[in-house]
Amino acid sequence: MPSATTNGTNGHSNCVNGNSKSALCSVDEFLAQSYDYLIVGGGTAGLCVAARLTEDPNVTVGVLEGGENRLDDKNVLTPSLFPTLPGRPDYDWMMESIPQPAAGNKVYSMPRGKMLGGSSGINYLMYVRASRKDYDGWRDLGNEGWGWEDLVPYFQKHQTLDLPSDNLMPHAAADKYHGINGPIHTSFNDYRIPMEEEFIKACYDVSKTKNTLHDAWSGDHFGFYSSLGAVDRTGNAGTRSYAATGYLKPNLGRPNLKVLTGALVSRILLETAGQQEPRVVGAEFIVSGQTYKAKATREVVLCAGVVQTPQVLELSGIGNREVLSAAGINTIVESPSVGANFQDHVLGGMVFECAPDVISLDALHGDEYGQKQQMIYEKEHTGPFGSPGMLMGFVSYASLVSEQELQNTIAEIKKNSLAKTAFEKKQEQLIIDQLSDPKFANLQTFLIPANMDLTACGDQTKYLGPPPKGKNRVAPLICLEHPLSRGSIHITSSDPTKPPHIDPGYLRNEVDAKILAVGLRWLDQVTKSPILSKSLGERVQPPPKVSLETEEDRIKVLREHISTQYHLIGTASMGEVVDERLRVKGVKGLRVVDASVFPAHVSGNIMSTAYAVAEKGADLIKEDASRG
């Protein structure tokens, strides 16, 4: 593993879990002191904030995490085992949405990492950054300090770019945009299925564009490429690099850090004095059915993720008065947007057999090939077991439709707008500007190098299931990056062990379905391109008899088969629930630092942005502390 001095968190050397010097502690040890900062949720963002704050030996931090420590768990560490984690209670909170009327009335499983490292421990490892214009959009919504240039130092700070192995990968601006000693290792796959190059060529060919990608992590990822993954190739080679390995493991010996697992935070403790703003004084939590209280002298930092951060806020009396009173909670701070503005990326697509003799990662299910690759992985830490699918790209909506169609879409967005608040109206205008840009990444595509069951899109335990025996399959997918639809997450009970009511609002806005359908039309053409089609066999999903010819056909298929891309954001939005320093409005001593503060959706997968937000959040906390 990387040493503490090379990982940029200035930590003490690694320490065996559970020994007396370890930050991992019992309830009694945890309660034996008060903390300057209490962190709720030791996930992707929470462990980053904890590591950065405890760089100062005079600052004490306590982390309360609902899941367990899985630092040595091979299921987490082996990159290509990611499909086995969602839907298992040891790794996933196993929450579900309410039925989605605009998506076949399906109930969706909503996987969320339940362990130290949170969702960075169960995710698909794709390390992607959004476009410059995405983050500039955050700034233009009124959040000073959150544009692309402001965030570049924080992308660099969390990242180590391990050496690339070949030239399919656009990473030319390594010095300017990538980190060299951050806690999270990122690397290119050392194994690719044979049709990767064909998919990239076919995408460019059908789009009638040239490959101008310079570096997909430089604020411009318009084009098609094989992405970086959060896989360590230089330390513990071939393993998942995530918040627990990068930010916690090297710092377990810090005496000023305590981490309690299996601790479900039930509410934030607030003190109110007269007319003054309530002040946060600690957090209440439950371990093995027993309730405890821990004190924070400076701040509580809420890092429980997009589903549970609004849940904990509402359980604490911070939120929309109507929601709170229906759940039997007294309103202490009225904050109408808590739990609102929920957004997710949704995706749909197709599944194909591979042509005879062409393989995908499904070949790993074959006894002989699978065992051979397992041995290679165990001995050399290379090969498909350490190389999950990273093939992707971005295409603009404006480049796929005529000028007239684009204008019709914009007119329809305005005419049937669901935006009510000033904030939602600004977001909508931002999306219109993004859709009008012929070089903006409105739609993401993937070639998943394995079987999927798109008909089981609501059930994560079946969605990425194994192929029928002896079959090799691939799944070209298309994904909507800036949804107009909004959902919400709210408590319906004062019981903290009851999951909140998750309404993702998928395809609630008809225009979202139409934009995605244009993407599906383009993807259909890509699969028919002779460059790629020679490697593909029959389309198995949707079955060949299902037409994708008309907009109506495509929308029907999408409404039946869309899935979450697990990129939930926005339920404690910056500008609404928190200010641009991530302080919860109307309360003293409480911040939110996780993906719930994203004020608008961004193109591509969001883990790198969650790390950047956490790195910047930690700096804001330090700056405010130094001002006294």
Ligand SMILES: Cc1cc2nc3c(=O)[nH]c(=O)nc-3n(C[C@H](O)[C@H](O)[C@H](O)COP(=O)(O)OP(=O)(O)OC[C@H]3O[C@@H](n4cnc5c(N)ncnc54)[C@H](O)[C@@H]3O)c2cc1C
């Ligand atoms: C299955 C899946 C696949 C994904 N694939 C990718 C991908 O390939 N690339 C990418 O960029 N992004 C991906 N993502 C998204 C990305 O991983 C997340 O957006 C990001 O990790 C969220 O970070 P966070 O800090 O906001 O929340 P989390 O990392 O989820 O952290 C929240 C933490 O809080 C804890 N917690 C919650 N409630 C409480 C409570 N009441 N008390 C105590 N602890 C609590 C949780 O256990 C968790 O550890 C994926 C996500 C999932 C779930």
